[in-house]
Amino acid sequence: MKETFTPQASGSPAPQTAPPAPAALAAKVRTVAPSMTRSMQRVAEAVAGDPAGCAALTVTGLAERTGTSEATVVRTARLLGYPGYRDLRLALAAAAAQQEAGRAPAVTADIAVDDPLSDVIIKLARDEQQALADTAAGLDPVQLEAAVAAMTAARRIDIYGVGNSNLVGQDLMHKLLRIGSVAHAPADPHLAVTNAVQLRAGDVAIAITHSGRTADVIEPLRVAFDHGATTIAITGRPDGPVAQYADHILTTSTGRESELRPAAMSSRTGQLLVVDCLFIGVAQRSYERAAPALAASYEALAHRHSPGGRQRA
Known part of the structure; x- marks a missing residue:
């Protein structure tokens, strides 16, 4: 079993490898x-x-x-x-x-109820760009490299998230499956814990939680951590409770929240950037396996969707 970390007191400074640029x-x-x-x-x-x-x-x-x-x-x-x-x-x-x-990054006003859709397009595009820039600026390459290395060598990868975070996890799972990795992203919290019990050293568990305190995400990560799996947290709150059970923390931008654009929406853009970085990193480091697997998946899908493609009953 791994040694658990002691949670930080509220308001205490989060550990930093180096001050932000x-x-x-x-x-x-x-x-x-x-x-x-x-x-x-x-x-x-x-x-x-x-x-x-x-x-x-x-x-x-x-x-x-x-x-x-x-x-x-x-x-x-x-x-x-x-x-x-x-x-x-x-x-x-x-x-x-x-x-x-x-x-300097552009600062935009919140979306108002009476904004015309032409303004909504501009404001959302700028907010999405800002979320990507913020996430990229705050993403620690050392932590990312360590996470990619663990995922590349993993026998199995479990991904935990609820709500929109689970959709992001599903996106990562689908990408990993297409390059030959064994990946699971259960939407049911009970199934997530059941899966986590099966993990061991050499496996990887990834928790996606914007708040860093989602109980249904922290619990399977804790179980995976206790069973010796390498654990990764993708979160907007690196000082949140999820950090207790994370070997590697990848921080995402909080994003601009407003009445019409809650945190669940604003955090998704940064999360997607991080999972894309993870996927590309794994694909690069397992290219001999990943390239043929990608080609096979493209061919299978193209055949299925082509007019002449035949399907079994």
């Missing part, structure tokens, strides 16, 4: 802000919205600007992945320089 700062704010206290959110929103102005402020000045305390500013900096406020200021200065050079 300046280009990833806004993405990081969007990812962790929903789990912050309201006072910490004010600090995070200020630094993301005006990096140049905040970079010029001392810790006392930023605390006064946001109506918080110096301790809150420091805690926010640490939760965003920086050792201290000085490191955050340096990142803010770099982010401000990038904005000045015209590389």
Whole structure:
């Protein structure tokens, strides 16, 4: 059995391999802000919205600007992945320089009930682009490489998710099946746990949960973890409970949430990018097996859908 991790206390900084790059700062704010206290959110929103102005402020000045305390500013900096406020200021200065050079991401308004569909198209397209950019900026290549290596060598891969996350899991399962991997993505939480009991060292279990706290996803991952499988979490909350049982964590963008576009919709784009990265990585590393399997699946489907294709009764 593996040794379980101790959950972090609420509000404590998540472990970071390295501080976020300046280009990833806004993405990081969007990812962790929903789990912050309201006072910490004010600090995070200020630094993301005006990096140049905040970079010029001392810790006392930023605390006064946001109506918080110096301790809150420091805690926010640490939760965003920086050792201290000085490191955050340096990142803010770099982010401000990038904005000045015209590389800042576009910010769009929420979709309103009376928006014409022409505006909906534009706003959704920009939000989807932003979600992809945020996820790409926050995705740790080291964690991704380790996840791909485990999946490539796996005897079997189980994927857990509920609701829209299960649809993303089904997408990954179908891709993996087409390159010869053995993959399962049960929609029923009871079946997910039953499947997880059968896993062992050399197998892989993947949990997809935007909130990081979906019980029906965490439980089969815990069972797989306890049985020695390599576990992977795809989540928008890397400091959530799911991290207790994840050997590797792949962070997705939270996305822009609104009344007409809840988290289940806004998180899907980032999740799909991550599973595509996983699939491509596995296909690259198992190309001798994957290429013939893909060709065979294409041929079988083409034959089935062609006018002359014959089907058994």
